[in-house]
Amino acid sequence: MCDTSNILQSSAVFRTISLIPVRMFPYVALGAVSASLAIYTLHHNLPWTRLDHINDAIAIVDETLTHAKAKCTRDYLVLVEAETWFLRPSSQCLLEMHNMPGWKNYLRVMVTISRALAMLEREVRGIHTSLLVLVEAAHQRKLTEDIREDQEIGDGVLHS
Structure with missing residues (x-):
């Protein structure tokens, strides 16, 4: 079964990703991963x-x-x-x-x-x-x- 909220969320994520220029994508992805790792570490400690x-x-x-x-x-x-x-x-x-x-x-x-x-x-x-x-x-x-x-x-x- 498909949930409409999951479909809308995934389409919103893909639309946001498509707005990022191809040359900038690795840097944005690295920044997002680094930020999530920092937030996890801070929360855990x-x-x-x-x-x-x-x-x-x-x-x-x-x-x-x-x-x-x-x-x-x-x-x-x-x-x-x-x-x-x-x-x-x-x-x-x-x-x-x-x-x-x-x-x-x-x-x-x-x-x-x-x-x-x-x-x-x-x-x-x-x-x-x-x-x-x-x-x-x-x-x-x-x-x-x-x-x-x-x-x-x-x-x-x-x-x-």
Whole structure:
């Protein structure tokens, strides 16, 4: 099915492109690609976009930590240590946002804030990875115990 709005939009784009002289087209295309890349990079590195990524990562780590607490009862100390690692970046982020300068100085330190938030996001994702490794180790340990128990049962049945 053809949508009339898509047809009109594509015809408007082609009409606009046809107005550009042939010699100028590569330069206009290069400028459009460069502008879209710059806008994407700027949008991706804005502090509020970074904060959205951090909030998503924190929610995932919190969910994984709850799951790990249920599955990894033998590794309680490691879980407590992971939870303190998790709480430190969260509280550090809140403290840094509280001490953020006013709007006049904001543009001057925006790159620094963005880099700090990127490092914080990497740290939270690292915590998530370590929790996943811990949960996987618990699964492997449980599987090994089940296999050993099944072998003992099988050996007991064969010997009797």
